[in-house]
Amino acid sequence: MNQEERHTISILVDNEPGVLSRVAGLFSGRGFNIASLNVAETLESELSRITLVSYGVAQIQEQINKQLRKLVNVVKVTDFSDSDCVEREMALVKVQSDAEHRAEVLRIADIFRCKVVDVSPNDYTIEVTGNRGKIEALIDLLRPVGSLEIARTGVIAMARSKKGTKK
Secondary structure: OOOEEEEEEEEEEEOOOOHHHHHHHHHHHOOOOEEEEEEEEOOOOOEEEEEEEEEEEHHHHHHHHHHHHHOOOEEEEEEHHHOOEEEEEEEEEEEEOOOOOHHHHHHHHHHOOOEEEEEOOOEEEEEEEEOHHHHHHHHHHHHHHHEEEEEEOOOEEEEOOOOOOOO
16 A cells, blocks of 8 residues: 655765755656754754655655665665654744733743744744644644744654663
């Protein structure tokens, strides 16, 4: 049975122009949408880490992973679909905060351990960091109050360390 699955993939690449375009081209060439994309330099300035999330059939995703490994500028590909990893993303949510709802918005932000990063007479801008479920839950709670605008980063992910391993 072909069922679409969520795939979080970490790709370590050379930090050079055009690499991201080649990686994204593999996905578009196969008709896979990239649901989330994040790219940043690593501790080594000559390398960048691309973290992307896509949904698709496991068989085709495996083909894409193999094709990614063949790209010249790709150093390492890790698909976290079958392994334990830590995932985080960040969102900025601008919420209407009239006098009636100000206390409720601040209470919700406190429960979710958010930061209020901007305040105006009519709205708050809240920063939330966490996994996808936490961010979705916050947005769902704030939506009835009056969410005005949302900006989200892409997912970043890292393999969990095995317990008891020493470095």
